[in-house]
Amino acid sequence: MNDTDLASVLDGARVMPVLTVPSAAMAGPLADALAAGGARCAEVTFRTPDAEQVLKTMAAHGGLTVGAGTVLTPEQVARAVAAGARFVVSPGFDEAVVATCRELGVPVVPGIASATELMRALRAGLDTVKLFPAEPLGGIPMLSALAAPFPQVRFVPTGGIDAARLPAYLAAPAVLAVGGSWMATAAHLERGEYGEIRRLTAEAVHGSAT
Template identity: 50%
Template sequence: MTLTAKEASRRTREICALAPIVPVLVIADLAHARPMAEALVAGGLPALEVTLRTPVALDVIRAMAEVPGGVVGAGTLVTPEDVKAAVAAGAKFGVSPGATDELLAACEAEGLPLLPGAATATEAMRLLARGYDMMKFFPAEASGGAPALKAIGAPLPQITFCPTGGVTPENARSYLSLANVACAGGSWVAPAALAAKGDWAGIEELARAASQLPRG
């Protein structure tokens, strides 16, 4: 089933509306997948981005996709092959650090809603011209943070972003207060130290705090 750019953005916008924070997950131990997803969903963060940065990432997506209430996506999509593998693993959406014509075409052909990355007004305008109006602002802090994103929003108010990259509990509110931000991506809600100890209650607590961050 193919997907248009506009439909892709509509779907990713719906996913971003589920909670103020989308956990950005780098999971190296497959045994952590299900309890991690259960803790995050129980804490109020149902949209989960599993980055394709570890050998078990696709298996993690498969395991998390079975958790009730979760909406699991694949992050760090770079090639058409990544897209096909993510769809086969059960990913419901994709996230990319940037965007190429080949990657966009692959996601559209596979019917995978993509949150494409943009860091400049030119990149955002190129995606907008193709039909995307929901994007990832990455790397957020390195690209100027909330002030830069607010500035981009002035001439391009029709674009909504999910800033990711350097977002923390301390600066998340500054991003979420912007009119052109739907949610933010953050890794602090799933720290490796807590996962290593199996402290899923601790992760659920972090998720619950993040789920209550105000937007707009």
């Protein structure tokens, strides 16, 4: 399992909305808004009671490739894949989560926060990792410092990134894609601001293509 697998699943998408969706009723309108904004992938976090149904609804939306995020256990991996997840993202590195993803044939992107954790991921045969939480860890300087001794690694930085910081991350050669929640926040969803979600998504996707 390597970055080629994930890159193939993402099909060139470089901006990944990271979604914490409190209600399954929001999933359809949210998927429509993201797709209308040009998003081709999304990560649904397993942080809410409705996460599985949200993932299932959004995965059925023809315009999006949907993965599961905040996956902490093998049991969650199995539930996510059954719900339609095409890839799995975890905040940290866990051997059992990685093994289950391999068994089920889905790319896994474990979170790392240090060179030691990155070396553990490499020993497990992974060459794509999630730098998390990217901004609190030091942002672009931290990413560049890790990329220098590990040129074979591709990063999906996530955590504290917003629209203003996005271009710098996308310009980093080691970055495969960037995850962020600013395009569809809890406040946007609570207020039903799907037009604003579409606008922010289009802005991010357009910026990633320039």
